[in-house]
Amino acid sequence: MTAYARLEATFRKLAAIGDALSMLQWDASAMMPDGGAESRAEQVATLRGISHEIITAPEIPDLLDQAEGEGLDAWERANLREMRRDWIHSAALPADLVDALARAESACEMIWREARPAADFKRVLPALSDLLGLVRQMGAIKSEKLGVGIYDALLDQYEPGGRSAEIDPVFDHLEGFLPGFIAQVLDVQARRPAPLPLPAPFPAAAQKELGLKLMAVLGFDFNHGRLDVSHHPFCGGTPDDVRLTTRYNESDFAPALMGVLHETGHALYEQGTPKGRWRSQPVGRSRGMVLHESQSLLMEMQACRSRPFVDFAAPLIKQAFGGQGPEWEADNLYRRGIRVERGFIRVEADECTYPAHVIIRYRLEKALIEGRMELADLPEAWNQGYRRLLGITPPDDRLGCLQDIHWYGGSWGYFPTYTLGAMTAAQLFQAAQAADPDILPGLGRGDFKPLLGWLRTHVHGQGSLLTGRDLVTRATGRPLDPAVFEAHLRRRYLEE
Amino acid sequence: MTAYARLEATFRKLAAIGDALSMLQWDASAMMPDGGAESRAEQVATLRGISHEIITAPEIPDLLDQAEGEGLDAWERANLREMRRDWIHSAALPADLVDALARAESACEMIWREARPAADFKRVLPALSDLLGLVRQMGAIKSEKLGVGIYDALLDQYEPGGRSAEIDPVFDHLEGFLPGFIAQVLDVQARRPAPLPLPAPFPAAAQKELGLKLMAVLGFDFNHGRLDVSHHPFCGGTPDDVRLTTRYNESDFAPALMGVLHETGHALYEQGTPKGRWRSQPVGRSRGMVLHESQSLLMEMQACRSRPFVDFAAPLIKQAFGGQGPEWEADNLYRRGIRVERGFIRVEADECTYPAHVIIRYRLEKALIEGRMELADLPEAWNQGYRRLLGITPPDDRLGCLQDIHWYGGSWGYFPTYTLGAMTAAQLFQAAQAADPDILPGLGRGDFKPLLGWLRTHVHGQGSLLTGRDLVTRATGRPLDPAVFEAHLRRRYLEE
Missing domain, CATH: 1.10.1370.30 (Neurolysin; domain 3)
Incomplete structure (x- = not known):
């Protein structure tokens, strides 16, 4: 299997998890009773964590580099470019900064809801x-x-x-x-x-x-x-x-x-x-x-x-x-x-x-x-x-x-x-x-x-x-x- | 961290994925338009696959055995017993039998829908x-x-x-x-x-x-x-x-x-x-x-x-x-x-x-x-x-x-x-x-x-x-x- 093919399989999995997350978020806004919020947050955090593990796996940057030389067509090349962009946005940040951001966002938004x-x-x-x-x-x-x-x-x-x-x-x-x-x-x-x-x-x-x-x-x-x-x-x-x-x-x-x-x-x-x-x-x-x-x-x-x-x-x-x-x-x-x-x-x-x-x-x-x-x-x-x-x-x-x-x-x-x-x-x-x-x-x-x-x-x-x-x-x-x-x-x- | 504590963390993750699957399955029955079926099947299969990977990870049987000796209280012991049961039902079968069963079930059910x-x-x-x-x-x-x-x-x-x-x-x-x-x-x-x-x-x-x-x-x-x-x-x-x-x-x-x-x-x-x-x-x-x-x-x-x-x-x-x-x-x-x-x-x-x-x-x-x-x-x-x-x-x-x-x-x-x-x-x-x-x-x-x-x-x-x-x-x-x-x-x- 080529490096590019392995990446496609990985991103297909990420897309399925992302789609599941989209549906859960729609449900939270349109259907979910208030009492479901806590366990929904746990579901969302778990699926996001799994996505993050998949895209930050150590082999991804090597695969991205290898795939560049695999004679791709225009759509594949564009796909590889977008994969790299996803990877940069996901993998660029140290885990403690990601955590600190998530906490600061939710703290600030909560205070804003009172301050406004x-x-x-x-x-x-x-x-x-x-x-x-x-x-x-x-x-x-x-x-x-x-x-x-x-x-x-x-x-x-x-x-x-x-x-x-x-x-x-x-x-x-x-x-x-x-x-x-x-x-x-x-x-x-x-x-x-x-x-x-x-x-x-x-x-x-x-x-x-x-x-x-x-x-x-x-x-x-x-x-x-x-x-x-x-x-x-x-x-x-x-x-x-x-x-x-x-x-x-x-x-x-x-x-x-x-x-x-x-x-x-x-x-x-x-x-x-x-x-x-x-x-x-x-x-x-x-x-x-x-x-x-x-x-x-x-x-x-x-x-x-x-x-x-x-x-x-x-x-x-x-x-x-x-x-x-x-x-x-x-x-x-x-x-x-x-x-x-x-x-x-x-x-x-x-x-x-x-x-x-x-x-x-x-x-x-x-x-x-x-x-x-x-x-x-x-x-x-x-x-x-x-x-x-x-x-x-x-x-x-x-x-x-x-x-x-x-x-x-x-x-x-x-x-x-x-x-x-x-x-x-x-x-x-x-x-x-x-x-x-x-x-x-x-x-x-x-x-x-x-x-x-x-x-x-x-x-x-x-x-x-x-x-x-x-x-x-x-x-x-x-x-x-x-x-x-x-x-x-x-x-x-x-x-x- | 004790073996038992590691198992609890693993099963918490499995529960969150299982809860997400439950919601997606409810949605498929109560909300989803027909055209969403194919990508929903992909979401469900992906999440099930991830669950299966988690529970069949090679360290699970060792953790189950180690935890037996960790001085657990009655609820923890019962929890461990249920974890083992889950593990047996999930990990007992070779992957090719699981695949063959899924295919045979869906083929048989489809014919039954006409035969009935x-x-x-x-x-x-x-x-x-x-x-x-x-x-x-x-x-x-x-x-x-x-x-x-x-x-x-x-x-x-x-x-x-x-x-x-x-x-x-x-x-x-x-x-x-x-x-x-x-x-x-x-x-x-x-x-x-x-x-x-x-x-x-x-x-x-x-x-x-x-x-x-x-x-x-x-x-x-x-x-x-x-x-x-x-x-x-x-x-x-x-x-x-x-x-x-x-x-x-x-x-x-x-x-x-x-x-x-x-x-x-x-x-x-x-x-x-x-x-x-x-x-x-x-x-x-x-x-x-x-x-x-x-x-x-x-x-x-x-x-x-x-x-x-x-x-x-x-x-x-x-x-x-x-x-x-x-x-x-x-x-x-x-x-x-x-x-x-x-x-x-x-x-x-x-x-x-x-x-x-x-x-x-x-x-x-x-x-x-x-x-x-x-x-x-x-x-x-x-x-x-x-x-x-x-x-x-x-x-x-x-x-x-x-x-x-x-x-x-x-x-x-x-x-x-x-x-x-x-x-x-x-x-x-x-x-x-x-x-x-x-x-x-x-x-x-x-x-x-x-x-x-x-x-x-x-x-x-x-x-x-x-x-x-x-x-x-x-x-x-x-x-x-x-x-x-x-x-x-x-x-x-x-x-x-």
């Missing part, structure tokens, strides 16, 4: 400071192994091959036009009549039925997945069995509906990754968080907030809730869907203001990781960012730097993927439409096949064969170009 | 013959390692320490009185007016609500479990997170309701096993299939078909379905619940005829395993058994020897546990009532605390500390006595 409602940043500062110290240690070690800067080493965990040197100019471009653009949009919006309100309640059962219907329209394969409820909606499970969740608010159907469409974008990506031999190999996986977010936002923001799709969906929405009157017409629903507002909370932000939230966080986390800023200065720096980019000042840290779990749970280097995903979505959607002019009219008929077909070929079916950058370049003819996203925003919010 | 509806025993005979050959090989190996006969070695997989030398006289006793007793019961029953029918449909939602309500009455802890739907109802999950399933038939609510009460009996046993240190150790597990079935049948047959409980439940049942009229009164519901009929199908059998179905299968499987009978003679021998014990002849093998999946799926030595469980249930229920005279009146108030308290102390909380035989003897003052079960049947079916 109390708007008390000082309470969590010591724990966050400990955690950041360990994250920087981890970053320094991975930086050396990957041969990149410390921030990029953390970013690489979420976006393989992601580089801040490429992000900076893109975000500079956004930062250059966003403040003026947002003012313009709000001005245009203020001169139009406000959209009509929709009459609550919206029964959860009707919301669910509508969500299932539109998931099917988008192309979700219910033979390989299902929709359930959890407190924090997500797309989990495995490519063969994708588990979406949502949460129903009976006084407003839009969050669950748009959330389901968003998660369906993630799900379609997973369901479309390569089958067969590559299903259980690193190269068969979806390609990083930027492309993943691009697929959810392509569905949610590009396709499902387009006027043709709203024209298609409006009668279904009206019927689902037994609505009557002009507030249920497509024009009103469309205007509601693209409403812009300056707010403090990222997860409630619209398409125009969202990048500002992300850029603020990206600049701050990079400065903190690179040691160019003190944690104690975070609240004020945060508020300055909001003043500069959005023209508003958070009244307290609950609505400021305490709002997101990411840093307090140990996720540093994640934030930029949201906005890079939104921009990639715009660029892919533009390229898809250029390649097939029937895509947009198709959405108006509830026919997603042309769009999904293009995505299957150019994104989903590529797995992790290419880097994210190369995939976007091949699919759209150029690397990520902020002008495409800007043009999309100008068209939708100023011209239509 | 076609009533074509000959079609499955070659595959069943192959499978039986391998099962006998397995039995011979385990027989040597355990120092018991070949049938007992198979029985031991389901009922640790179970011995056919103890089963034979008990079943002889039943066989002696059952045919005449059943005739008497049918005679008494025929002289009474038939129970009134209940008007369908019974909506699934109402059945579910009633089931949940009665689960709570019995003492099911919903912080450590839940109720869902699956094609084949079962009690799965883990002691900390018990997953019950049922199936609703809208033309008759009794099967799902009695099924839920039955499975709740299993669940209460699991939820009541020792917590803390023993939770994840072999000695903390429930004690074999006989006691498990005794707990489900104690709830279903002894407690929930008792007249006091039916008096309590009748108004709830009536209310659940908006019923009116005499057919909803306790008297009618009680009579319906203890209706006796000679039938061909075990799973549809009542309390009086069920043991006959089991005894027939026990005698046959024992003869086949011990090589005293040819498989080709099974259909005729089966039908002779039905004639002798129940006075009826199955019209074909679909209603005869093809009806149960057990043998065709490789489960030989399981059948006697059903009836031993029913008898143990009667004996435990009698002892509990003798110890606490408030138990039966409690059921009439929907108060299961006295009964559950007795079971927690004498059965559930004992885990696997004792053998099944010793547990029954300590709890009831004597080993399993068929006269107790006989007395229960005579009282319920001839005297009341």
Whole structure:
């Protein structure tokens, strides 16, 4: 057996354990009673420990080296590259640092859960400071192994091959036009009549039925997945069995509906990754968080907030809730869907203001990781960012730097993927439409096949064969170009 | 670290993997879309493989031997005994026999799925013959390692320490009185007016609500479990997170309701096993299939078909379905619940005829395993058994020897546990009532605390500390006595 074949067998085993873990984590969020938490934690820790033992076995680095010389084809070479990346991220850290990180993450997150409602940043500062110290240690070690800067080493965990040197100019471009653009949009919006309100309640059962219907329209394969409820909606499970969740608010159907469409974008990506031999190999996986977010936002923001799709969906929405009157017409629903507002909370932000939230966080986390800023200065720096980019000042840290779990749970280097995903979505959607002019009219008929077909070929079916950058370049003819996203925003919010 | 402590750590890990497998298997039955089956099979096979590697590691037998001399307390000694038993059952077989068995089981079961509806025993005979050959090989190996006969070695997989030398006289006793007793019961029953029918449909939602309500009455802890739907109802999950399933038939609510009460009996046993240190150790597990079935049948047959409980439940049942009229009164519901009929199908059998179905299968499987009978003679021998014990002849093998999946799926030595469980249930229920005279009146108030308290102390909380035989003897003052079960049947079916 070749070294490469032995590695494939090892990673097939790791994939099966990883898939089992995904299902157990979905269950913990969507099904498990509270009393099951302790033994579930034991199950998860045990399976993770077994995975870690397998990938850090002493023969792995030798096998990785030997396989390089075994005359592999393009997919095998890419698979080997991804195996090495997995191995570096898993085996780079000494066991005591891994333990210390896990403890610091859970300690900090627990204190954050109290500090946030109390708007008390000082309470969590010591724990966050400990955690950041360990994250920087981890970053320094991975930086050396990957041969990149410390921030990029953390970013690489979420976006393989992601580089801040490429992000900076893109975000500079956004930062250059966003403040003026947002003012313009709000001005245009203020001169139009406000959209009509929709009459609550919206029964959860009707919301669910509508969500299932539109998931099917988008192309979700219910033979390989299902929709359930959890407190924090997500797309989990495995490519063969994708588990979406949502949460129903009976006084407003839009969050669950748009959330389901968003998660369906993630799900379609997973369901479309390569089958067969590559299903259980690193190269068969979806390609990083930027492309993943691009697929959810392509569905949610590009396709499902387009006027043709709203024209298609409006009668279904009206019927689902037994609505009557002009507030249920497509024009009103469309205007509601693209409403812009300056707010403090990222997860409630619209398409125009969202990048500002992300850029603020990206600049701050990079400065903190690179040691160019003190944690104690975070609240004020945060508020300055909001003043500069959005023209508003958070009244307290609950609505400021305490709002997101990411840093307090140990996720540093994640934030930029949201906005890079939104921009990639715009660029892919533009390229898809250029390649097939029937895509947009198709959405108006509830026919997603042309769009999904293009995505299957150019994104989903590529797995992790290419880097994210190369995939976007091949699919759209150029690397990520902020002008495409800007043009999309100008068209939708100023011209239509 | 002592050898014993190392074993505890190893078995804690095995328990976590086993718990993860339980959850994945529940999910496969209750949640998973069909398209997830292939990758789920891969997950399950991988985790089983890892478990098998862990328990067959070369140091385990030495550790088991060393630990014997380490001055253990009673629970530790029992734990070590159970560890050894696990090890024997896992490590006894050569890998190629394990593989051959898995293949033969799945091949035979697949053919059986076609042969049963076609009533074509000959079609499955070659595959069943192959499978039986391998099962006998397995039995011979385990027989040597355990120092018991070949049938007992198979029985031991389901009922640790179970011995056919103890089963034979008990079943002889039943066989002696059952045919005449059943005739008497049918005679008494025929002289009474038939129970009134209940008007369908019974909506699934109402059945579910009633089931949940009665689960709570019995003492099911919903912080450590839940109720869902699956094609084949079962009690799965883990002691900390018990997953019950049922199936609703809208033309008759009794099967799902009695099924839920039955499975709740299993669940209460699991939820009541020792917590803390023993939770994840072999000695903390429930004690074999006989006691498990005794707990489900104690709830279903002894407690929930008792007249006091039916008096309590009748108004709830009536209310659940908006019923009116005499057919909803306790008297009618009680009579319906203890209706006796000679039938061909075990799973549809009542309390009086069920043991006959089991005894027939026990005698046959024992003869086949011990090589005293040819498989080709099974259909005729089966039908002779039905004639002798129940006075009826199955019209074909679909209603005869093809009806149960057990043998065709490789489960030989399981059948006697059903009836031993029913008898143990009667004996435990009698002892509990003798110890606490408030138990039966409690059921009439929907108060299961006295009964559950007795079971927690004498059965559930004992885990696997004792053998099944010793547990029954300590709890009831004597080993399993068929006269107790006989007395229960005579009282319920001839005297009341």
